[in-house]
Amino acid sequence: MPLTKNDIRRFLSEYKIVALxxxxxxxxxxxxxxxxxxxxxxxxxxxxxxFSNLLRQMAITGMLAAAMVFVIVAGEIDLSVGSxxxxxxxxxxxxxxxxxxxxAGTVFVVILVGIALGMLTGWLTAYQGIPSFIVTLGxxxxxxxxxxxxxxxxxxxxxxxxxxxxxxxxxxxxxGNGIALALFAVLVVMALRTRAGRKKHDLPxxxxxVEIGRLVLAGAAILFxxxxxxxxxxxxxxxLILLVVLGLFSIxxxxxxxxxxxxxxxxxxxxxxxxxxxTSLVKMMVFGLMGLMCAFAGLTTTARLAAxxxxxxxxxxxxxxxxxFIGGTSMRGGVGTVVGGMVGALIMAxxxxxxxxxxxxxxxxxxxxxxxxxxxxxxxxxxxGTNRG
Amino acid sequence: MSEFLLEMRDITxxxxxxxxxxxxxxxxxxxxxxxxxxxxxxxxxxxMKVLSAVYxxxxxxGTILWEGEELKAxxxxxxxxxxxxxxxxxxxxxxxxxxxxxxxxxQEMTTxxxxxxxxxxxxxxxxxxxxxxxxxxxxALPVSSxxxxxxxxxxxxxxxxxxxxxxxxxxPTSSLTARETRTLLDLIKEFxxxxxxxxxxxxKLDEVAEIADRVTVIRDGTHxxxxxMAELSTDQIxxxxxxxxxxxxxxxxxxxxxxxxxxARGITCxxxxxxxxxxxxxxxxxxxxxxxxxxxxLVGAGRTDLAMKLFGCFAGESEGRxxxxxxxxxxKEPADAVRLGICMIPEDRKRHGIVPLMGVGxxxxxxxxxxxxxxxxxxxxxxxxxxxxEIARMHIKTAEPLQPIASLSGGNQQKAVVAKxxxxxxxxxVMDEPTRGIDVGAxxxxxxxxxxxxxxxxxxxxxxxxxxxxxxxxxxxxxMGEGRIKGDFPNEKLSQEQIxxxxxxxxxxxxx
Numbered sequence: 061m062p063l064t065k066n067d068i069r070r071f072l073s074e075y076k077i078v079a080l081x082x083x084x085x086x087x088x089x090x091x092x093x094x095x096x097x098x099x100x101x102x103x104x105x106x107x108x109x110x111f112s113n114l115l116r117q118m119a120i121t122g123m124l125a126a127a128m129v130f131v132i133v134a135g136e137i138d139l140s141v142g143s144x145x146x147x148x149x150x151x152x153x154x155x156x157x158x159x160x161x162x163x164a165g166t167v168f169v170v171i172l173v174g175i176a177l178g179m180l181t182g183w184l185t186a187y188q189g190i191p192s193f194i195v196t197l198g199x200x201x202x203x204x205x206x207x208x209x210x211x212x213x214x215x216x217x218x219x220x221x222x223x224x225x226x227x228x229x230x231x232x233x234x235x236g237n238g239i240a241l242a243l244f245a246v247l248v249v250m251a252l253r254t255r256a257g258r259k260k261h262d263l264p265x266x267x268x269x270v271e272i273g274r275l276v277l278a279g280a281a282i283l284f285x286x287x288x289x290x291x292x293x294x295x296x297x298x299x300l301i302l303l304v305v306l307g308l309f310s311i312x313x314x315x316x317x318x319x320x321x322x323x324x325x326x327x328x329x330x331x332x333x334x335x336x337x338x339t340s341l342v343k344m345m346v347f348g349l350m351g352l353m354c355a356f357a358g359l360t361t362t363a364r365l366a367a368x369x370x371x372x373x374x375x376x377x378x379x380x381x382x383x384x385f386i387g388g389t390s391m392r393g394g395v396g397t398v399v400g401g402m403v404g405a406l407i408m409a410x411x412x413x414x415x416x417x418x419x420x421x422x423x424x425x426x427x428x429x430x431x432x433x434x435x436x437x438x439x440x441x442x443x444x445g446t447n448r449g
Numbered sequence: 450m451s452e453f454l455l456e457m458r459d460i461t462x463x464x465x466x467x468x469x470x471x472x473x474x475x476x477x478x479x480x481x482x483x484x485x486x487x488x489x490x491x492x493x494x495x496x497m498k499v500l501s502a503v504y505x506x507x508x509x510x511g512t513i514l515w516e517g518e519e520l521k522a523x524x525x526x527x528x529x530x531x532x533x534x535x536x537x538x539x540x541x542x543x544x545x546x547x548x549x550x551x552x553x554x555x556q557e558m559t560t561x562x563x564x565x566x567x568x569x570x571x572x573x574x575x576x577x578x579x580x581x582x583x584x585x586x587x588x589a590l591p592v593s594s595x596x597x598x599x600x601x602x603x604x605x606x607x608x609x610x611x612x613x614x615x616x617x618x619x620x621p622t623s624s625l626t627a628r629e630t631r632t633l634l635d636l637i638k639e640f641x642x643x644x645x646x647x648x649x650x651x652x653k654l655d656e657v658a659e660i661a662d663r664v665t666v667i668r669d670g671t672h673x674x675x676x677x678m679a680e681l682s683t684d685q686i687x688x689x690x691x692x693x694x695x696x697x698x699x700x701x702x703x704x705x706x707x708x709x710x711x712x713a714r715g716i717t718c719x720x721x722x723x724x725x726x727x728x729x730x731x732x733x734x735x736x737x738x739x740x741x742x743x744x745x746x747l748v749g750a751g752r753t754d755l756a757m758k759l760f761g762c763f764a765g766e767s768e769g770r771x772x773x774x775x776x777x778x779x780x781k782e783p784a785d786a787v788r789l790g791i792c793m794i795p796e797d798r799k800r801h802g803i804v805p806l807m808g809v810g811x812x813x814x815x816x817x818x819x820x821x822x823x824x825x826x827x828x829x830x831x832x833x834x835x836x837x838x839e840i841a842r843m844h845i846k847t848a849e850p851l852q853p854i855a856s857l858s859g860g861n862q863q864k865a866v867v868a869k870x871x872x873x874x875x876x877x878x879v880m881d882e883p884t885r886g887i888d889v890g891a892x893x894x895x896x897x898x899x900x901x902x903x904x905x906x907x908x909x910x911x912x913x914x915x916x917x918x919x920x921x922x923x924x925x926x927x928x929m930g931e932g933r934i935k936g937d938f939p940n941e942k943l944s945q946e947q948i949x950x951x952x953x954x955x956x957x958x959x960x961x
Contacts, residue, residue, distance in 0.1 A: 257830030263837070315826045317818045324815055327806040334762060334801050335816040335869060336787030394806040 118409030135393030140199030145373030148358030153368020178351015227363025326393030484661030532614030699921030707738035716769030743923030808851030860891030
């Protein structure tokens with residue numbers, strides 16, 4: 061049967077993620093070609109070292125994008141995350157550097173403050189009815205002002221070695237392998253349980269060969285990932301955190317009552333409320349999660365720089381929001397995946413990383429990123445044949 | 450010149466290789482009204498979208514002749530320019546704009562200086578409304594301050610203003626009161642006499658019988674018959690539509706009526722805009738287990754506001770007490786109502802019923818999702834099994850259980866919304882216009898379901914503007930008018946006239 065334009069369209073809209081991975085492959089191939097240097101023994105972009113760097117660079121945007129997907133799916137927006145990240149990173153630096161708090165205490169307080177401020181934003185939006193655009197625009201200014209106040213406008217350094225690990229550490233090879241093995245085992249168990257469940261309820265089950273094929277593919281991907289990173293210095297700690305976040309958020313989106321309600325609220329809030337769902341609570345919790353991710357991102361930023369700076373996280377909200385849209389999240393709410401947001405973040409990070417390697421000037425980098433954002437959404441609209449506005 | 454104003458020949462439209470309509474013919478003479486009948490999903494709307502160029506020329510096959518010449522319109526502007534105007538079932542109003550602004554939307558009158566000529570527009574709009582026998586509508590007020598029924602008439606004014614030669618009315622009376630319907634039908638007759646042609650799509654066959662000269666019936670996207678109305682009875686139309694004989698429209702079943710389960714005392718609701726106006730005024734009633742209580746009345750009588758209040762989602766100020774099983778209950782939020790076992794099927798399916806982007810299945814389980822959770826994770830398999838069960842039980846026609854609900858026909862969407870609420874095992878079920886805009890087959894299934902629920906002891910409060918439905922289904926009929934209870938009749942030898950008289954506040958010989 062010949063493939064028609066419609067078939068391709070349907071395939072791409074159903075497997076958006078495949079289209080996005082193709083985009084990544086294209087970008088990587090381009091940079092691989094451009095950075096090829098025979099004297100240095102091949103392409104400088106496609107090395108284990110650069111792969112590790114790239115992932116570390118995307119970690120912060122990725123963490124924010126994971127929660128931002130939920131915010132946008134719920135039909136809201138959060139412009140304050142960059143400033144909140146800065147504030148939380150600043151608090152971490154002050155507690156660590158000035159007051160010499162133990163790491164656990166610092167992390168605990170920062171997370172608590174992050175969730176509280178996120179919930180406050182959510183409460184103002186969901187319960188008081190102030191549009192999130194306005195609440196978070198205000199938050200953007202307030203939190204940035206607070207960072208300047210807390211840090212006194214100067215860089216606070218150096219942080220303790222324990223804190224640095226969060227941003228700069230690597231897992232020993234054995235630990236990386238162990239985690240990979242455990243992850244694969246979890247995937248196998250989950251696949252088997254799903255099959256058993258489907259059989260129990262007389263639902264159609266995919267053939268065993270397909271199932272094994274799927275698992276082998278997943279296993280190969282995990283193996284490639286860990287072996288590559290181990291061949292440099294090991295799995296970076298922030299990347300591990302990001303992967304855990306990705307896993308947890310995907311589970312929240314697909315397997316929890318709360319996750320399903322986020323999508324329902326974003327698609328039709330009134331109908332959801334009339335189904336007996338406390339929609340305000342759902343929205344507030346989503347902002348709470350956003351605050352939590354700001355705490356993670358703030359800690360990682362401070363740890364990575366080994367310092368708290370007043371400008372930390374400047375513009376991070378735009379990277380996170382752009383990542384979500386590149387990853388197929390709909391502006392109107394109700395549609396979007398965590399994996400998509402993560403892939404969007406990877407695309408942004410790849411562009412940053414590749415262009416920096418090529419020595420492209422910063423102003424060009426910004427222009428290219430902006431163009432890619434619009435292009436990605438345009439392609440999505442054209443390929444799916446719908447206007448997702 | 451052809452004998453027909455419009456001829457559609459051999460129209461076929463495909464979606465992704467699936468034929469929605471195939472080889473359909475439809476012709477209309479000037480001054481003629483053609484009734485277009487068919488069950489929901491039969492392809493009526495698709496056909497009309499082809500005609501009005503919502504699907505532009507080239508995306509379908511066949512020929513459209515307009516005044517004898519082939520019409521190749523690429524957009525709705527071109528079809529409107531020649532005089533084809535469609536009034537959709539779903540109102541196409543911009544709620545915050547005034548009545549006049551809505552009427553002139555897209556072709557605003559301007560002054561010499563290029564500014565909008567509000568005085569001119571308001572004057573013409575006022576004249577149009579007077580022609581529609583609706584002089585009490587203030588054309589400078591936002592259209593949202595009027596009921597759905599009045600808004601429908603504004604749509605018609607909008608069409609008249611476009612100098613329509615052919616008016617397509619898609620279920621125009623689905624939300625009108627008996628009186629408004631009367632006005633509309635008389636208007637159409639008047640338009641016909643002046644030479645305007647009309648395609649009238651409706652499930653209300655007595656209306657079709659009254660105004661149509663000929664009837665075209667389609668079924669499953671194909672042309673079944675076109676006959677003069679004089680040769681047909683409404684029963685015959687139904688037979689043509691469903692392809693089998695429909696003996697009994699209301700599958701009444703005897704059911705036992707138990708004790709009072711629900712009581713409302715002194716319910717009063719105030720308008721959100723005009724806060725001194727009472728939408729619902731001191732309403733009290735009792736509802737027994739297994740009882741089907743019909744709530745009749747004119748649109749705007751406050752029935753929907755009452756339902757909203759009982760379900761905890763009335764937006765304005767309100768007071769009154771409610772009792773469930775003899776104990777007073779406080780319902781502040783729909784969540785409270787659902788927890789207590791009071792459920793509502795909302796009137797506005799698109800706005801309050803469905804979550805459009807989510808699958809049919811996920812819509813069905815939305816209210817009871819926690820039931821499928823083990824720990825904090827949903828057991829997807831047992832959820833999916835329940836979804837399959839509900840889809841089969843409610844006869845919901847869907848290709849995939851998780852297909853977005855927005856892609857289903859209205860009747861199937863409604864079944865899913867009802868299924869969602871029934872999943873919560875309600876003791877009291879408030880249904881607000883449960884059969885609005887759904888086809889004969891789906892209606893029949895809905896009635897059967899209502900009787901089944903009554904048999905199980907569920908107390909049903911059914912709001913309906915179709916008096917024959919109220920009489921066909923209810924055990925007892927409450928009539929509301931101007932926010933107050935105007936009558937409470939056991940459904941024995943009750944006539945439509947009696948209900949209407951009560952709703953209009955005429956003195957009645959209390960049948961109760």
